[in-house]
Amino acid sequence: MEKENLPEQTKRLLLAYMQMSDFVKDPLIIKKGEGVRIEDVNGKTYIDGLSGIFVVNVGHGNQAVIGAMKAQLDELAFAPVLYATNPKALELSQLLSTIVPDGLTSFKLFCGGSEATEAAIKLSRQYHRQTGNPLKYKVIGRYGGFHGVTMGAVSATGIPIRKVPFVPLLEGFLHIAPPYCYRCPYEKEFPGCNLTCAQILEDMIQWEGPETVACFIAEPIMNMPGMLTPPPGYLERLRQICDRHQVTLIYDEIVTGFGRTGSMFAAQTYGVSPDILCMGKGMSSGYAPLAGIAIQEEIAKAFWGPAEAKVEFSHAHTYEGNPLSCAAGLANLREILGRKLVENSKAMGEYLRKKLQDRIFPLGLVGDMRGSGLMVALELVKDKKTRERFDPPLGRKIASAARKNGLILRIDPHWIGLAPPLIICSSEIDEIVDILERSIREVL
Numbered sequence: 001m002e003k004e005n006l007p008e009q010t011k012r013l014l015l016a017y018m019q020m021s022d023f024v025k026d027p028l029i030i031k032k033g034e035g036v037r038i039e040d041v042n043g044k045t046y047i048d049g050l051s052g053i054f055v056v057n058v059g060h061g062n063q064a065v066i067g068a069m070k071a072q073l074d075e076l077a078f079a080p081v082l083y084a085t086n087p088k089a090l091e092l093s094q095l096l097s098t099i100v101p102d103g104l105t106s107f108k109l110f111c112g113g114s115e116a117t118e119a120a121i122k123l124s125r126q127y128h129r130q131t132g133n134p135l136k137y138k139v140i141g142r143y144g145g146f147h148g149v150t151m152g153a154v155s156a157t158g159i160p161i162r163k164v165p166f167v168p169l170l171e172g173f174l175h176i177a178p179p180y181c182y183r184c185p186y187e188k189e190f191p192g193c194n195l196t197c198a199q200i201l202e203d204m205i206q207w208e209g210p211e212t213v214a215c216f217i218a219e220p221i222m223n224m225p226g227m228l229t230p231p232p233g234y235l236e237r238l239r240q241i242c243d244r245h246q247v248t249l250i251y252d253e254i255v256t257g258f259g260r261t262g263s264m265f266a267a268q269t270y271g272v273s274p275d276i277l278c279m280g281k282g283m284s285s286g287y288a289p290l291a292g293i294a295i296q297e298e299i300a301k302a303f304w305g306p307a308e309a310k311v312e313f314s315h316a317h318t319y320e321g322n323p324l325s326c327a328a329g330l331a332n333l334r335e336i337l338g339r340k341l342v343e344n345s346k347a348m349g350e351y352l353r354k355k356l357q358d359r360i361f362p363l364g365l366v367g368d369m370r371g372s373g374l375m376v377a378l379e380l381v382k383d384k385k386t387r388e389r390f391d392p393p394l395g396r397k398i399a400s401a402a403r404k405n406g407l408i409l410r411i412d413p414h415w416i417g418l419a420p421p422l423i424i425c426s427s428e429i430d431e432i433v434d435i436l437e438r439s440i441r442e443v444l
């Protein structure tokens with residue numbers, strides 16, 4: 001690769017959600033990764049404060065995962081799911097069954113998060129259709145929720161900028177307001193609010209007719225609106241409402257899974273299990289495309305039966321459960337378990353929060369700190385009393401100062417987010433906070 005031609009070459013690619021004319025001015029082209037660090041093609045190193053994008057939970061250059069993948073390639077690269085499976089898919093689903101929240105017993109494996117959320121919605125619809133509730137088809141999501149980019153996933157998503165270019169979207173997708181306590185959509189305060197933001201789900205189900213509502217999909221911590229953590233009792237209330245109306249509760253744990261929030265899954269952090277759990281990203285730490293859904297036993301049972309019953313899930317992808325991805329996922333999960341990375345996520349998450357309180361809060365611009373484990377967001381405000389936001393916003397400026405200083409952050413106009421690999425140690429967190437403080441001071 002000739003360095004001088006790189007900006008030209010980047011013009012051939014359409015990258016994610018960004019103006020390519022901006023990107024080519026100063027493209028970040030990552031060549032190498034080791035531990036919590038990445039290196040670009042110019043030899044500049046950065047701390048990966050975002051694990052790629054909530055993906056590289058076991059860190060870069062993990063030799064156990066790399067070794068397992070090389071060995072798998074020597075043995076078998078592909079097995080067709082239409083009439084077979086492979087030992088690695090079986091081993092992975094067996095190991096997954098030991099770590100997922102209570103009641104989830106069966107798995108379907110995919111290559112990406114959107115495939116998982118899409119399949120969860122379809123599974124819920126088919127389940128209701130073949131268990132005596134054929135009218136249940138509506139999907140309720142939340143404004144601010146992100147569930148992927150395929151037509152079902154984007155219809156369930158509640159973020160205008162991700163949806164509006166593709167309207168009309170699918171019929172039967174509805175949304176409720178998110179549990180954003182710092183800026184409550186109902187202008188109430190917890191606990192006096194009596195969880196209006198959860199109760200509103202029941203109102204919507206009743207207004208729509210419970211016999212028409214198939215599922216409710218939610219990220220336990222909503223990433224895109226600023227790592228919104230659920231207030232106490234919120235997920236329990238959603239669970240009760242879904243149970244009362246036979247609505248499938250789907251958790252999108254594509255960001256929050258595999259140790260990110262200080263438990264293996266956020267369902268365990270908050271003690272409330274879903275009926276279907278979508279996983280991806282940290283499932284393979286990015287070494288190979290891998291995602292999946294975990295399915296509650298009663299739902300899975302509805303897809304067992306004699307051939308003439310025709311109750312099989314009518315859904316498949318060529319690459320689902322492919323041996324290479326499963327080998328990566330298996331080795332990744334063994335690393336997470338063997339090296340106690342979930343425990344490290346909890347301990348280092350607490351350490352990070354304390355450091356942020358000591359070093360960043362005194363700078364006077366943190367309105368709210370949210371998240372759990374190694375998933376932390378700081379909402380930035382100009383005035384802490386009135387919660388007035390910066391205008392123009394500071395997020396992007398801080399992220400680019402941090403990049404210049406050697407730290408990759410989550411960028412949003414009004415909040416900054418950190419989600420480093422779960423292998424991180426306290427001295428590396430010190431480094432992150434040093435760079436962040438310096439970057440914020442530069443911008444201020």
Ligand SMILES: Cc1ncc(COP(=O)(O)O)c(C=O)c1O
Nearest residue numbers: 112113114146147148252254255
């Ligand atoms: C919460 C959530 N769900 C679903 C997805 C879609 O996953 P993928 O990009 O792997 O299709 C994402 C991706 O960022 C996500 O953050």
